[in-house]
Amino acid sequence: MQLKQSFIIAVFLGITLVTCWELYWRSQGVEPNLDDNKDLWAIQRARLDKDHSNITVFIGSSRILYDIQLDIWKELTNTEPIMLAVQGASPIPTFRDIVENTDFNGTLMVGITPPLMFSTVYPNAFPMSRAQAKVDYYEDRTYAQRINHKLSVPLQTNLAFIRDGDEEWDTDVDLKTLLKQIHIGERGGPAPVPFNNFEEISLNRHMKMPEFVVKDTAYANTIKLAWKDMVSGDMPPPDKDGTTTAFLELAKAFEERGGNLILLRCPSSGFFKEIESKGFPRTEFWDPLVKQSGAKTYHYADFPQFQNLFLPEWSHLALQDAQFFTKEIIAILKEDNALSTN
DSSP: OHHHHHHHHHHHHHHHHHHHHHHHHHHTTOOOOOOOOHHHHHHHHHGGGSOOTTEEEEESSHHHHHHSOHHHHHHHHOSEEEEOOOTTOOSHHHHHHHHHHOOOOSEEEEEOOHHHHTTOOOTTSHHHHHHHHHHHHHHHOOHHHHHHHHHHHHHHHHOTTOOOOSSOOTTOOSHHHHHHTOOOGGGGOSOOOOOOOOOEEOTTOOEEOOHHHHHOHHHHHHHHHHHHHHTOSOOOOOOHHHHHHHHHHHHHHHHHTTOEEEEEEOOOOHHHHHHHHHHSOTTTTHHHHHHHHOSEEEEGGGOGGGTTOOOTTSSSOOHHHHHHHHHHHHHHHHHTTOOOOO
């Protein structure tokens, strides 16, 4: 009898504490948020192992993830978009996976972010390992991991304090993140520049910039400071020859089997535009890749309608501008007869 009472009391206390904790964070303005993680990526990658007629696949880094709006793409092209871009990563590991492990030969759009694309081909380097980790997870994931993800989605989308993400945002309120932010005097050293969440994603990996980031300049400025902190100090020189060679080999194999390859240089502004212009001059990096790839290529700087778009933190388009960018890119591609529905 005492065991039964203890169980009832424990359940009551647990529910009460969880409810109080949830209500507290809701009162602080925190809302439930689906996390962009390896499971979402794997679900989209699995679609390539099925019937992949009439689809468009997107790879690259976070710029194409934010800047191409999948709902608009589907509506205006009548194709099913599959978003396989990986934040902060080179497109090469994902491109290799598509070429070597699928028979996909439809339209593949590659977002080229110069500091990531031309950084390195060393497998353990950050831009390569981030993308390769997604590929490896897809190949090795267990049924238990798939079930765990399905169970986590209702929790993520209904409870503000639950997260299941691969990124470490300083605005997350899970216990691990909160404990990491504790710095006791000088023993903890100076607090690092916070990297705050600025993503809103759906189950099909349709990413958009949250409205509060667009409107809250102070919040956007915290992300800018984090970007500057990340790229401060000595950076290894880009491996232009190694990355270009690896990419061109994959491009040749993909195009030889009938694939329709499109390269897209999404916008950047301010700090990022400056360091990319100086560290990765177009004439030395983008132009040679374009010339040798045989792909259809589109650089935002070549189109007057893309010159004054709003990037709240220098690297990703605000939602309305991303919607405009997507519509205009589709119109440009259609005019060039660049879309394929194989």
